[in-house]
Amino acid sequence: MAVFAGQGDARRSMALLWRAGAVPGGDAGGRPGPKPALTLDMIVGAAIAVADEHGMAALSMRAVGERLGRTAMALYTYVPGKGELLDLMYDQVLAELPTGYDLGAGWRAAVSAWARDLCELYLRHPWMLQVSQVRPVLGPNEYAMLDTLLSLLRVTGLDREPLRSLVGTLFHFVRGSAATIAESRQAEAATGVGDREWWLDRAGSLQEVAPDFADRFPQVVWLDSVPPPPRPAEPGPYLEQAARRTFQAGLDLILDGAEAAR
Amino acid sequence: MAVFAGQGDARRSMALLWRAGAVPGGDAGGRPGPKPALTLDMIVGAAIAVADEHGMAALSMRAVGERLGRTAMALYTYVPGKGELLDLMYDQVLAELPTGYDLGAGWRAAVSAWARDLCELYLRHPWMLQVSQVRPVLGPNEYAMLDTLLSLLRVTGLDREPLRSLVGTLFHFVRGSAATIAESRQAEAATGVGDREWWLDRAGSLQEVAPDFADRFPQVVWLDSVPPPPRPAEPGPYLEQAARRTFQAGLDLILDGAEAAR
DNA sequence: CCTCTATCCTTACGCCGTACGGAGACAAGG
DNA sequence: CCTTGTCTCCGTACGGCGTAAGGATAGAGG
Numbered sequence: 001m002a003v004f005a006g007q008g009d010a011r012r013s014m015a016l017l018w019r020a021g022a023v024p025g026g027d028a029g030g031r032p033g034p035k036p037a038l039t040l041d042m043i044v045g046a047a048i049a050v051a052d053e054h055g056m057a058a059l060s061m062r063a064v065g066e067r068l069g070r071t072a073m074a075l076y077t078y079v080p081g082k083g084e085l086l087d088l089m090y091d092q093v094l095a096e097l098p099t100g101y102d103l104g105a106g107w108r109a110a111v112s113a114w115a116r117d118l119c120e121l122y123l124r125h126p127w128m129l130q131v132s133q134v135r136p137v138l139g140p141n142e143y144a145m146l147d148t149l150l151s152l153l154r155v156t157g158l159d160r161e162p163l164r165s166l167v168g169t170l171f172h173f174v175r176g177s178a179a180t181i182a183e184s185r186q187a188e189a190a191t192g193v194g195d196r197e198w199w200l201d202r203a204g205s206l207q208e209v210a211p212d213f214a215d216r217f218p219q220v221v222w223l224d225s226v227p228p229p230p231r232p233a234e235p236g237p238y239l240e241q242a243a244r245r246t247f248q249a250g251l252d253l254i255l256d257g258a259e260a261a262r
Numbered sequence: 263m264a265v266f267a268g269q270g271d272a273r274r275s276m277a278l279l280w281r282a283g284a285v286p287g288g289d290a291g292g293r294p295g296p297k298p299a300l301t302l303d304m305i306v307g308a309a310i311a312v313a314d315e316h317g318m319a320a321l322s323m324r325a326v327g328e329r330l331g332r333t334a335m336a337l338y339t340y341v342p343g344k345g346e347l348l349d350l351m352y353d354q355v356l357a358e359l360p361t362g363y364d365l366g367a368g369w370r371a372a373v374s375a376w377a378r379d380l381c382e383l384y385l386r387h388p389w390m391l392q393v394s395q396v397r398p399v400l401g402p403n404e405y406a407m408l409d410t411l412l413s414l415l416r417v418t419g420l421d422r423e424p425l426r427s428l429v430g431t432l433f434h435f436v437r438g439s440a441a442t443i444a445e446s447r448q449a450e451a452a453t454g455v456g457d458r459e460w461w462l463d464r465a466g467s468l469q470e471v472a473p474d475f476a477d478r479f480p481q482v483v484w485l486d487s488v489p490p491p492p493r494p495a496e497p498g499p500y501l502e503q504a505a506r507r508t509f510q511a512g513l514d515l516i517l518d519g520a521e522a523a524r
Numbered sequence: 525c526c527t528c529t530a531t532c533c534t535t536a537c538g539c540c541g542t543a544c545g546g547a548g549a550c551a552a553g554g
Numbered sequence: 555c556c557t558t559g560t561c562t563c564c565g566t567a568c569g570g571c572g573t574a575a576g577g578a579t580a581g582a583g584g
Contacts (some may be wrong), residue, residue, distance in 0.1 A: 011467055020471040033561025034549040043490055050272035060540065072578050073542080082541065110359050133441040134448060138464065140472065143479045152479035165511035172430055172438025172512075179395040180430065186396060202400065205273055209280040210402065217405045223422055248428035250434075257519035296580040335573075336532050404575065440533045442566065 012082050017091055017139040037066060042077050044088045051089065056070065056127040061085075086131060089112070091139030093125050093138045099148050103155060108255050115174050115251055118145070122178035126186075129179045156262055166258050173254060174192070177247045183240035271480065275346050278302070279353055299331060302340050310387070318389035323347075353401030355387050356437040361410050362458045365417060370517050372414045377436050377513055380407070384440035390449075391441045416481060418524055428520050435516060439509045445499035461501065 014020075021042070022036055040073045046067040062074035068074075079085045097117055101110040122128055149170070153163055187198045204215055214221050276282075280301070308329040323334035323344055329337075340464045341347045346476055359379055363372040411432070415425055449460045468475055476483050 010464070011470075014467045014471045019469040032549085032559065032563070034563080039560095050561065061542080062540080071564055072540095073565085075541075077562060125395065129396055130394050133438070134388065134391055136445060138468070140478075143475075143482055147479040147481045150485060153482075154481065161507075162511060162515075165487065165508045165515060168439065168442065168508055169435055169512040169515055173434050176395065176434025176437060177430065182396045183398060202272070203266050206400070208273075209276045211283040213405075216402075217409040219409045219416065220405055222416075223412060223425065229431045231554045245423075246427045246430055249424060250431040253424075253427060253514060253519035253523060255433055255519070256522045257515035257517070260522060261515060262519045293547065294527095294580090294582045296531050300531095323573080324571080333533060334571095335534085338573075339531055 004241055008165050009080070012080055013087060014138070016079070016084060016088060017137070027149055035119070036077070038070070038074070038078060040088070041092075042068060043078055044085070044092050048087055048089050048093060051127040052125060056130045059127070076259075087137050087139065089130055090128060090137050091141045093121065093128060094139070094141035094145055096124075097141070097145055097148070099144055101148070101152055103152065107152055107155045108259075111149070111211075111255065112251060114149055114152060115170060118174045119178045119181070119247065122175065123181060123185075126182045129175065133175070156258060158258070158262060162258075166176055166254075169254055172248060177189055177243070177250065181243045181247070184237065184243055187239065188237050199255075271342070273279065274342060275349060275401070278341070278346060279399070283405060298339070300332070300336070300340060302350070303354075304330060304345070305337055305340055306354050310351050310355060314387055315387040316475055318392045321389070349399050349401065352390060352399050353403045356388060356403035356407055358383055358386075359403070359407055359410070361406055363410070365414065369414055369417045370521075373411070373432070373517065374510075374513060376411055376414060377432060379445070380436045381440045384437065385443060385447075387442045388440075391437065393446055395437070396432055407484065415520075418520060420520070420524060424523050428516075428523075430499055431516055435512060439512065440503070441499055443502055443505045443509070446499065449501065450499050462481070 043064065045062045047059060050063050050067060055064075061075055064085075065072045065075055075085070079088070101113055103110050146167070149167060150163070153166060156163075159165065210216070305326065309321060309326045310330060312325050316325075323337055326347075327334045327337055337347070341350070363375055365372050408429070411429060412425070415428060418425075420428065472478070
């Protein structure tokens with residue numbers, strides 16, 4: 001299922017994302033009351049750690065609080081709610097991305113590197129793929145990522161409108177591809193034996209449950225009749241190998257389209 | 263947040279998806295005990311109705327049961343759990359898609375129509391965009407959709423491997439684009455005043471919270487400095503208009519890439 | 525009739541997010 | 555110093571969730 005983010009006061013969310021205004025974790029200069037023992041960054045960091053280690057399903061306010069030696073309610077001094085915390089986590093993780101790429105080998109190579117880095121980021125933090133894309137976050141690091149990508153794509157000379165399309169297409173593609181790879185990893189983790197066995201098991205189930213599969217879906221059978229050859233030189237499990245090759249090929253497809261549009 | 267689907271017994275899930283074996287909602291020929299008052303399809307239909315009308319967040323076993331005049335626990339006779347129900351909902355909705363397209367005007371037109379139909383489907387049932395893509399569903403209608411798309415793409419003459427890339431790219435693109443459009447719709451619904459105002463409000467917040475925005479993200483400012491012109495002839499709100507134009511342009515980009523790969 | 529099975533419901537458990545209000549720390553004003 | 559006001563942190567509690575366990579009941583086969 002998808003995880004929703006904060007729907008609350010947009011102004012407050014933005015202030016948190018951009019660390020503007022009197023954030024509780026700030027310097028707290030000369031204010032009455034006890035000094036804050038936590039900072040916003042500590043909370044966001046703990047939440048990211050929980051999600052990385054135990055998955056999105058295990059991310060609860062209580063779990064984050066416990067990791068910091070506090071109760072769940074202690075967090076509400078710093079964060080209006082779980083949704084806003086998710087926004088902060090999302091934007092925080094994006095800070096891991098590089099903000100510049102070498103254009104010496106051409107814009108295609110640079111954009112490919114950007115796409116790979118973003119994909120790897122998603123795979124380091126698979127819970128990001130479960131944060132609903134239906135609501136924008138609009139944090140500083142999201143804009144930084146966009147700015148970085150645009151600085152690479154500007155050298156194509158494309159105008160604003162086609163550039164908007166290209167940017168959207170690239171984002172959608174990377175996110176979707178990362179989800180596919182994450183899926184193959186999860187398949188391996190679930191069975192423990194490796195994803196080739198998992199896939200064979202699935203195929204077996206299908207055969208049992210739909211004996212007329214080949215008649216109903218001839219094109220699918222055709223596509224899968226010659227599976228992508230495993231290349232022992234490449235690292236990672238079988239399905240992930242295939243997904244990675246598909247990633248590069250799909251990316252080239254998009255960039256070919258971009259080249260044609262110049 | 264993302265919504266997770268069933269992790270349980272894969273065999274059982276597949277049997278349900280493909281309506282194989284002794285499903286409680288079946289004909290129940292000569293079995294002891296009271297006749298089942300519900301069918302699997304009734305439950306899945308009720309669940310889809312709940313999600314369509316009140317959103318994914320309102321989809322609970324209790325809500326689905328109530329819609330059928332039953333309690334939540336009554337559903338567990340038909341469905342192992344909420345995750346499996348989600349799988350069934352997802353696959354059921356895909357049955358709305360056409361299974362054939364006219365290739366008379368060329369494969370590009372046909373694929374464009376396919377992509378538009380899928381996008382519209384997502385927008386009719388936006389909760390689908392919040393079903394995590396990290397786990398595959400592998401239901402009959404998912405395969406039917408794939409088979410339909412493949413039958414269109416086969417006429418390109420592309421081989422299996424590039425076709426796999428193309429298919430993945432198209433799926434990712436359509437899903438991502440639909441999410442963007444859904445986002446713009448939600449923006450409108452949230453404020454009630456229309457998305458142009460919403461966007462201006464966001465921009466205002468940004469200006470407040472990050473006065474140095476233009477210095478930090480010059481490329482973004484460049485991109486947004488000339489907004490896409492509103493075209494009064496087109497229906498729908500402003501942001502959605504823009505998103506739809508971007509959709510077609512991005513799709514053309516991908517298809518150009520595919521054409522180049524032939 | 526009895527018996528066995530399948531449907532449906534009641535109850536209950538342990539989670540969740542979070543509203544509310546109290547306890548205590550600390551700065552500023554007297 | 556004490557008082558006052560404010561802010562942090564937490565204890566408690568509420569209403570929701572998914573669902574495990576077991577009881578009541580309906581109906582078919584003997």
